Amino acid sequence: MSASSTFIARPISAPLKGAVRAPGDKSMSHRALIFGGMAEGVTEIEGLLEGDDILATARAVEAFGAEVERLGEGRWRVTGRGGFRTPGSIIDCGNAGTGVRLLMGAAAGYDLTATFDGDASLRKRPMKRVTGPLADMGARFDWNAAEDRVPLTLHGGGLKGMDYLQTVASAQIKSAILLAGLNASGETVVVEPEKSRDHTERMLRAFGATVDVTEEGEGWRVRLKGGQALTGTAVAVPGDPSSAAFPLAAALIVPGSEVTVEGVMLNPQRTGLFDTWIEMGADLTVSNRRVSGGEDVGDVTARYSALKGVVVPEDRAASMIDEYPILAATAAFAEGRTVMRGIGEMRVKESDRIALMVAGLTACGVAVEEEPEGFIVAGGSVRGGATVATAHDHRIAMSHLILGLAAEQPVSVLDPEMIATSFPGFVDLMNGLGADIGAGRD
Ligand SMILES: O=C(O)C1=C[C@@H](OP(=O)(O)O)[C@@H](O)[C@H](O)C1
Numbered sequence: 001m002s003a004s005s006t007f008i009a010r011p012i013s014a015p016l017k018g019a020v021r022a023p024g025d026k027s028m029s030h031r032a033l034i035f036g037g038m039a040e041g042v043t044e045i046e047g048l049l050e051g052d053d054i055l056a057t058a059r060a061v062e063a064f065g066a067e068v069e070r071l072g073e074g075r076w077r078v079t080g081r082g083g084f085r086t087p088g089s090i091i092d093c094g095n096a097g098t099g100v101r102l103l104m105g106a107a108a109g110y111d112l113t114a115t116f117d118g119d120a121s122l123r124k125r126p127m128k129r130v131t132g133p134l135a136d137m138g139a140r141f142d143w144n145a146a147e148d149r150v151p152l153t154l155h156g157g158g159l160k161g162m163d164y165l166q167t168v169a170s171a172q173i174k175s176a177i178l179l180a181g182l183n184a185s186g187e188t189v190v191v192e193p194e195k196s197r198d199h200t201e202r203m204l205r206a207f208g209a210t211v212d213v214t215e216e217g218e219g220w221r222v223r224l225k226g227g228q229a230l231t232g233t234a235v236a237v238p239g240d241p242s243s244a245a246f247p248l249a250a251a252l253i254v255p256g257s258e259v260t261v262e263g264v265m266l267n268p269q270r271t272g273l274f275d276t277w278i279e280m281g282a283d284l285t286v287s288n289r290r291v292s293g294g295e296d297v298g299d300v301t302a303r304y305s306a307l308k309g310v311v312v313p314e315d316r317a318a319s320m321i322d323e324y325p326i327l328a329a330t331a332a333f334a335e336g337r338t339v340m341r342g343i344g345e346m347r348v349k350e351s352d353r354i355a356l357m358v359a360g361l362t363a364c365g366v367a368v369e370e371e372p373e374g375f376i377v378a379g380g381s382v383r384g385g386a387t388v389a390t391a392h393d394h395r396i397a398m399s400h401l402i403l404g405l406a407a408e409q410p411v412s413v414l415d416p417e418m419i420a421t422s423f424p425g426f427v428d429l430m431n432g433l434g435a436d437i438g439a440g441r442d
């Protein structure tokens with residue numbers, strides 16, 4: 001696909017109908033591969049997301065010395081050697097912030113040297129939030145191009161545990177420090193201001209580690225002792241709520257629709273969007289609740305709904321940080337204003353997601369106000385009829401394509417190939433439900 005490729009979503013007149021499965025959860029897929037690579041023995045993974053971000057992490061884990069095999073669709077085996085060793089090549093994490101930050105934390109605990117890099121988007125993202133605390137534990141870093149950015153070289157080993165008080169609620173920072181702490185002397189403690197996704201804590205226990213978690217203020221105090229070995233295990237990865245959000249959003253805004261996404265992970269630190277949609281008046285129901293892979297899972301059904309604008313509580317941000325773009329797309333069809341604040345973190349994702357959503361929605365005829373740490377969408381009719389820049393950001397691309405299905409005129413997005421980082425098969429899945437999304441003209 002050329003650099004100037006586009007996808008186009010055309011307004012549809014018939015409702016979306018059907019039941020689908022979301023791809024495997026991206027956060028858990030990164031962790032299953034990385035922990036499997038750090039562990040001694042065999043880790044069998046089912047439901048692994050085969051998106052580009054995860055394939056980059058699989059290659060990285062292999063470069064750090066584990067054996068990584070694909071057994072079938074979503075079925076992978078990692079045979080770990082009980083630690084990472086110096087890789088023979090640069091660790092290219094592609095587009096993945098989670099991949100690079102968790103891998104740096106994991107690698108920092110071992111006596112090795114590794115150079116990390118990524119694509120143009122990853123090269124713009126801040127790394128000191130992770131290298132800072134890892135350096136305080138004893139790791140050394142060389143900036144190979146610019147401070148705070150990849151490419152960078154890590155010299156690991158000889159770490160001391162630390163107490164770390166996080167200023168932002170970030171599961172990536174928390175996870176990097178905890179993974180380093182596993183191979184540090186003494187105890188490592190991370191205190192977060194608000195609860196962030198806890199897949200690392202849960203999954204480390206499945207790999208045999210002892211992790212102590214207590215409530216502290218609005219967040220958690222997480223403690224683990226250094227010198228803990230991980231043992232390979234079986235991991236079942238449930239569906240990704242961040243991906244499920246797209247077909248569900250389409251059902252909410254296309255009249256007459258009813259769509260079920262089966263097997264969606266419902267960890268409370270990931271379901272802020274669903275809570276917000278329900279407050280907006282969405283007909284969203286969960287059935288068949290069960291536990292799978294140590295996480296709550298259910299089938300989520302969305303039916304077309306007359307949505308109302310809401311003020312999203314700021315303390316919900318960590319539980320839906322990747323979902324504000326698709327929330328904004330649905331808010332464009334709601335009656336009244338949807339106020340999204342306390343989300344400055346959105347500016348340091350794969351793109352400046354506040355700026356990109358404001359620009360894209362404005363181009364589609366939606367009234368939007370930008371703030372330094374948030375934005376406000378005034379809902380109503382959506383004209384569409386625009387070609388939207390995505391800055392190679394998968395969630396910006398998918399959000400505008402969903403918007404286009406219910407707009408008055410088609411919506412095109414530039415550079416849609418990044419959708420494959422988190423949701424390979426997005427277009428086929430959506431079209432199978434009755435959407436009209438296809439390749440546009442260059
Ligand atoms: O830990 C994780 O798997 C993730 C944490 C979040 O990032 P931050 O930790 O930077 O908030 C999220 O945006 C990202 O998509 C996945």
Ligand SMILES: C=C(OP(=O)(O)O)C(=O)O
Binds near residue numbers: 026
């Ligand atoms: C922010 C995201 O991912 P990452 O930080 O891993 O690049 C995302 O998937 O929306």
